[in-house]
Amino acid sequence: MILKPGKKDIKAIGYYLGKIIVGLSLTMVVPILVGLAVGEISPVVDFLISMQAGLLIGIILIKLCNTDCELNWMQGMVVVSLAWIAAMFLGAIPMYLSGHWGSYLDACFDAMSGFATTGLTLVQRLDHMSLTHNLWRHLTLFIGGQGIVIIALSFFVKGASGAFKLYVGEARDEKIMPNVIHTSRFIWMVSIAYLIIGTFVLSLIGIFGGMKPFSAIFHGACIFMAAFDTGGFSPQSQSILYYRSFAFEIATVIIMILGALNFRLHYHIWAGNRKEIVKNIETTTLFVSIITVFSIVAIGLNQSGIYPNAVMFFRKGFFQLISAHTGTGFQTIYSMQFVKEWNHLALVGIILAMGLGGAVCSTTGAIKMLRVGIIFKAFVEDIKRIILPEKAIVIQKFHHIKNVFLEDRQVRSALLITLAYLVLYLIGAYVGMFYGHPFLRSLFESTSASANVGLSCGITSPSMPAVLKVTYILQMWAGRLEFMSVFTLIGFFVAALKGK
């Protein structure tokens, strides 16, 4: 028998959702202050309107649903999935008011793309956008990369038990510190430390490349946020190609790889356990995966014969590969070059890279390296069982911060999530094919959306059908939250309709 959600459930969900909306609205203070500093009054008004709307809705929810009860698992998961939808609607308001998006749906697409750190965009006339709105696009990456709920956990949510349920609901099931609120603050500390270093390095490269200091700092900060949070938005429509600098590309590749590492790994390495980087199952799997998939791409590009020397191979092939594997979505080639210049083998390599992703508890999307490593270990264990005598006891273990014995429970969980991602990739590809796009291009774009990558082979554009836009929005949302809280939300609505 399914139990119908009670008034208590609705109140708890509404109360915590209100708090998260208030937290999100307050982040708009940053673009408002920057807008005032650079004298962009009209964009500041857009953000004031959006912030007021968000605060109003958030405060009404808090007052109406005021409760002191702690969240249970179901409520926590529903709050998280609804919070991401609320963030999309709220974040889209200033974007739509800017006039750079053709419709509110287009603005919602970009807001979800930003918060989910995807990087697919429907923006128009990007090169003429105000600094304030451009900053907001990149701030959505930074907020979404750390986790919308992490903001609320860091500042607004008291009580570690309820906080942990929200944290897990946002696809972050790794406890870095015993207290989840301290964990959230550590995630912010790592991100801000890297923000300062990364922005400094990128700005310096920009200044030496001939940019004005203010412009170099602005571009450095925006590119850092997009690279470390594996988002992929860029201040210019030509993405990283705009800078035409090898040093800038190298720095961006390093930041993308750092962004694809597990925050728990950052913690242990920063705490002095530096050998962990060569022992951890995620870093070893990431290395093997990148080199294997890059070999496929390189063979494909060699067959195409478009890049004359090793350096061009590296700048074009490897950059796109890392951008895909870490789920960032920066490009140093035009979207149509994927279709017109790259052959099918190279494209399949990029799709594979996008589908695999980076580390768990990082800002990347997709299947992720821990699951790939666990599935590989399970295969090895099964092969050993076949080869060795029947009486032999086969034990498989892996190293993830500590030595862990492989259990059926872990393999089952890894396989289920992997299967869910593969189904999601195929659903989007099917919708793309329904609108007349070839299979490989549809799969490319669908994988890019579901795995929160942001590379495009030209399908994503303001003129694409509304159904395809909504499909990609749902893929970005489900892919970012890793399904569990999305399934719980569906279950919640089913229970509300059919429960007793």
Added chain:
Amino acid sequence: MIKRKFFLNAILGISTEVCYALFIMLAALLICFLINLKI
């Protein structure tokens, strides 16, 4: 003292992570040269 130790460890930790990224890039560059030599 503890803060200073953590700061030093953090700097060394960041360097370790950057070295890991550089190692991946070097391996990829090697592949580029090998492919370019048609090996």
